[in-house]
Amino acid sequence: MRGALKLFTGFGIPVFLHWTFGLIFIYILWYAQSEGLTIMETVWMTGLFMALFLCVLLHEYGHALAARRYGVKTRDIVLMPIGGVARLERMPEKPIQEFIVAIAGPLVNVVIAIVLLVLIWLLADPIHLEMLQVAFTQGSENVVIEEIPQLLQFAINLAGTNIVLVLFNMIPAFPMDGGRVFRALLSMKTGxxxxxxxxxxxxxxxxxxxxxxxxxxxxxxxxxxxxxxxxxxxxxxxxxxxxxxxxRFSVKDIVRYQFTRLRANDWMLSAIELMKHSLERHFLVFDLNDNLMGVIEEDQIIQAMNKSDVTSEIGNHLHRAETVKLSDSLLRVNYLIRQQGVGIVAVTDAEGAIVGVIDDRGLAKVVRLTERRKP
Ligand SMILES: [Zn+2]
The missing domain is CATH 4.10.860 (DNA Excision Repair, Uvrb; Chain A)
Known part of the structure; x- marks a missing residue:
């Protein structure tokens, strides 16, 4: 991930810290300076932010691990100052599964808040609890905040922010979790x-x-x-x-039957020439026995062109080829091309022979075809 620092990998999911996260420390320093906080108070405040982000991280793991139950992988978790994102490969489409994956995150914060509140209730001095109660009901100017132990203030603040996190996340609007919960519930009725x-x-x-x-x-x-x-x-x-x-479309509706077969032992020059003088930008590459070896895409061809690397064999620049069947729905092609960034997909017939291709331009055709159809 660009502009992000990898922290660790937990449950097989890499966790990244986005560079903008550094802004939080600048904010804390600025706040401490302008409010005249002591060093200890600044340390507590920093600790609170770190603890809060740990809660956000656990929230994201809530989504990721719930998704794993339904066979959906999580590419990574990215922590940013405005919150975290678990980048799931896709959202499960069954409404009940989407519901569970979406609600799993906020539920983690509910559990954290409950645990904290129970701990506070069990462990805190009753006098301090009473002071907190006064602060809540009559305003904080009615108690001497300094007399409440820092650890207790920390715990109550953390519990409070977890509750705010839940309320905020459950706003029924995308991209908030509440939006997904709401959609999942509606889906059960309307599709x-x-x-x-x-x-x-x-x-x-x-x-x-x-x-x-x-x-x-x-x-x-x-x-x-x-x-x-x-x-x-x-x-x-x-x-x-x-x-x-x-x-609603299948591969055979837009498959392109005319495509150029490049050979793995051809020079890059032939790919460069083809790209320059035809409409094709990505190519399937075969060996001498017509077995599909992989694909070569515009990016690699341009790279070779810029490095004047025209005499190296195409076989040295290959990517793994993705294959779909003529009878497949376009959903998978859409996923490969739009989400995974694949440039070209090989298409096979029922016997497994390669008969055509779909590339990013070809996929865009679907939209045009349906626009024409409307009156
Ligand atoms: Zn969430």
Missing amino acids: RPKATKIAAWVGQAIAMLLVMYGLWNDRFMLAVLGLFVILGARSENDMVQTEDLMS
């Missing part, structure tokens, strides 16, 4: 494409309210968050509608 449309609309309506409220009350962060939600809702809806469209 996924329609449920996504409704959930996206509701999410955007809520987001508009957030933006207006934020601007009206000078809560700039809320307004930014609202914009973020609007974008999230739109891209989620686009993705699901595209997937719905793809699932």
